[in-house]
Amino acid sequence: MITAILLALVVAALNIGLWWWGNRPHGPEDWHGQINGFAVSLFQRYQNPFTQSFPSDDEIDGDLKLLRQYTGRIRTYSMQENPQVYRLAQKEGLKVMASAQIDTRLDNNEKELEALIAMSRRYPDTIERVLVGNEVLFRNDLPVDKMITYLDRARAHIRQPVSIAEPDYIWLKYPELADHVDYITIHLFPFWNGVAVTPEQILGEDQGAVRQAEAAYLQIKERFPNKHIVVGEVGWPSNGDRRERAYPSISNEAIFDRQWLIWAKHNNVDYYLFEAFDQPWKEGLGEGRTGSYWGVFNADRQPKFPFIGPVTEDTGWPWKALAASLLALLPMIWFSVRFSRFKLMGRLFFDVLIQLACGLIVWSVTLPFNFYLSWVDWSMLVLLFPAQVAILAIMLINGFEFAEVLWRRTWIRHANLLPPDPPEKQPFVSIHLACYNEPPEMVIITLDSLAALEYENFEVLVIDNNTKDPAIWKPVQEYCEKLGPHFRFFHLEPWPGFKAGALNFGLKETSPRADVVAVIDADYVVRADWLKSLAGYFHDPKVAVVQCPQAHRDFEHNRFRRMTAWEYDGFFRIGMHHRNERNAIIQHGTMTMVRRSALEGTGGWSEWTICEDAELGLRLMHAGYELVYVDELMGKGLTPADFKAYKSQRYRWAFGAMQILKGRWNWMTKKGPLSGGQRFHFLTGWFSWFADALHLIFTLMAIFWTAGMVGLPQIFSLPMQLFLIPVIGFFFAKAIFGVVLYRARVPCGWYDTIMASLASMSLSHAIARGILHGLTREKTSFVVTAKSRRLGGSNFAAFTPVREEMLMFLALALCVIGMAKSSAAHFTEGQLWMFILTAQSIPYVSALIGAWIAHRSGDKAG
DSSP states (O other): HHHHHHHHHHHHHHHHHHHHHHHHOOOOOOOOOSHHHHHOOOOOOOOOGGTTTTOHHHHHHHHHHHHHTTTSEEEEEOSSSSTTHHHHHHHHTTTEEEEESSSOOHHHHHHHHHHHHHHHHHHHTEEEEEEEEETTTTTTOOOHHHHHHHHHHHHOOOOOOOOEEHHHHHHHHOOGGGGGOOOOEEEOOOGGTOOOOOGOOOOOGOOOOOHHHHHHHHHHHHHTTTTTEEEEEEEEOSSSBTTTTBBOOOOHHHHHHHHHHHHHHHHTOOOEESSSBBGGGGTSSSSGGGOOOOOOOOOOOOOOSSSSSHHHHHHHHHHHHHHHHHHHHHHHHHHHTTTTTBBBHHHHHHHHHHHHHHHHHHHHHHGGGGGGGOOOHHHHHHHHHHHHHHHHHHHHHHHHHHHHHBBBOOOOSSSOOOOOOOOOOOOOOOEEESSSOHHHHHHHHHHHHTTTOSSSSSSEEEEEEEEHHHHHHHHHHHHHHOOOOTTTEEEEEOOOOOOHHHHHHHHHSTTOOSSSEEEEOOEEEOTTTEEEEEGGGGSSSEEEEEEEEEOOOSSOOOHHHHHHHHHHHHIIIHHHHHHTTOOOOOOOOEEEEHHHHHHHTTTOOOOOSOOOHHHHHHHHHHHOEEEEEEEEEEEEEESSSSSHHHHHHHHHHHHHHHHHHHTHHHHHHSSSSHHHHHHHHHHHHHHHHHHHHHHHHHHHHHHHHHHHHHOOTSSOOOHHHHHOOOOOOOOHHHHHHHHHHHHHHOOOHHHHHHHHHHHHHHHHHHHHHHHHHHHHHHHOOOHHHHHHOOOOOOOOOGGGGGGGHHHHHHHHHHHHHHHHHSGGGGSHHHHHHHHHHHHHHHHHHHHHHHHHHHHHHTTTTO
């Protein structure tokens, strides 16, 4: 208990330390004194000029009173929007650099110019200088000669000095502009040039953002020595999208603004800090999310940082860190106590995962309030937050398996081969082999292996189920007759219930002497010591099932069969051991032995689900029986013949799993005969498959959203990092967990590990469809997994089984191309989104590769 508490406290302390490290105070130089001027847009948080929602006189007056405490000058951008600002500025004693909004709307330009002339005459003492246009040439709205005409008209009618505001390089590109203005107004934004606030020598930078702004200012001053230079905009954003090495943050805004203010005062620079207040309505105007966060004050008119003393990025970090630690503390202690049998590293690892999950929850819940979210953003948040919680749950479940498999001291429930019983003590075993339309030569090989069993008390029932062609089932019948009285053959036609129906028929025909029913598939070759080494477990009346791995043969020289064989092996080497610790294994329909009385006493094989084997295992656990897993390859079958068979088998398993989940929901969610560990595994054991279903849903949403961002960027904005980082983290965590466990538990090399991973990913779409169909439908057809190669087909036909995957891949590829060609590609969120789209395409690419490998592999060993 003490160790558990200490571990939890250490991890909680590390969590708080991580929050502190991310929010450690920064110490830019202090700024004392007045600010030369502020650029202002006076819209309140929920106001927007595009929706004709404007501030009232009282709201503007309140803003001007606040700014008067910091400066004596402001700069505006339009004469028609909020025209009362000049009257109210006069009342507050503020000087104004007034600007006419000039763009492609020629009629509106005339109105702006007329209003600029009128206001300049009305408030000659308040409006000290004017601007005709803001970044018009930068936007290519009008040619330079047209702007010169506007400037000349303004100078002819306005007594105050006249200029146009443009980035510094525009003045160098069009130096003739200087002859038509009274002063030069430049905009300096090192952020958009991707320059870091402070020099990063490791990246080869020899100057920070302020030094670059200084250099640009001095270059303009040198180029136009006879003109007064005004910096109309200079600043740094506190939030939004990263621009190369330029990172938007509160601390970076404080550092840049303070450094600029000090340098500007020392060099007597005339400037307007951009900008006074955050303007949420600016998001999506070509600057991504960043456009909303340039204010020294937030949209609620609270200062983001002090001008004196250190700056903390998130002043609320202590309570967030404490909340995350407290949320994780009890689960961490409980886990370390409950699983004290794990090595210390295993407990520490999972405690860290718990803390990480709790930290991400706190971060995800609080981060949205740092942004000005639109209804579209909130809608996305509401949709994706449950998915993020599900992702964290899946990560914890996978992490638990990872910790138990790698850092257990020993397996609690480990079963080995038993010494054989003498014939008089051997339980009588009835072996049931159900087959449908199987190649007779394949079934005969299986029968030969059964005939060679080193066991006295057994029988074999071959139950052919609905095979219509006598040329297929007759040779098997004749061969059974040759093998003697131990082998009996039954041909059923027509017969309901698929494989379960055939097995239930077999139960009725089973010898009265039989204590155990064993089931194998028609393609399996069993070891001669299968029954004699394992049947002894049934001397224990609590044991209802003895299960061996589903293994494969004849795959070594066939690339497709090889990759699928090793993909199957992973579950039996890893997942089955993990589940066996809590008597919660998945019973499989081959290489399994079942106590006859338990099988018949609980209702036989269920015909309402296409996964009758897994359902029987759960039913026997519910009845209080033990299931024994022996990780010994006692029999080997054939892998699916081609990619279509491989997909259909996994689809069937996923669909059947959902049938069981729905049909036995009360067993798994309510306290009863099933233990907590059994309920845990049967509820969470399919979570990785649920992740595939979520992947499909998320991919479809991502395609839709990307199309919106490319086609309607004014409506669809880039997703926040809040939505993206956990998804990327989950992608990497799942990949790392899988590869590390494979290398630790599965006896194959790196090549086979990679190919098995490819095979596993290639099934994602089939599993997703199986899960979604299983949740929404009652039944589906039972498709027998083909084990012999189906001949024919061109190279193009190789991709017939993966048509849907091909369409998904093409859609994602188009999305990536569209994003790359859009302005969103310049922002961090846009690049992260393209990475996610690419990562989402991996299962679909894997399916295409798998189908091609299956097609090209032929049937060299089959």
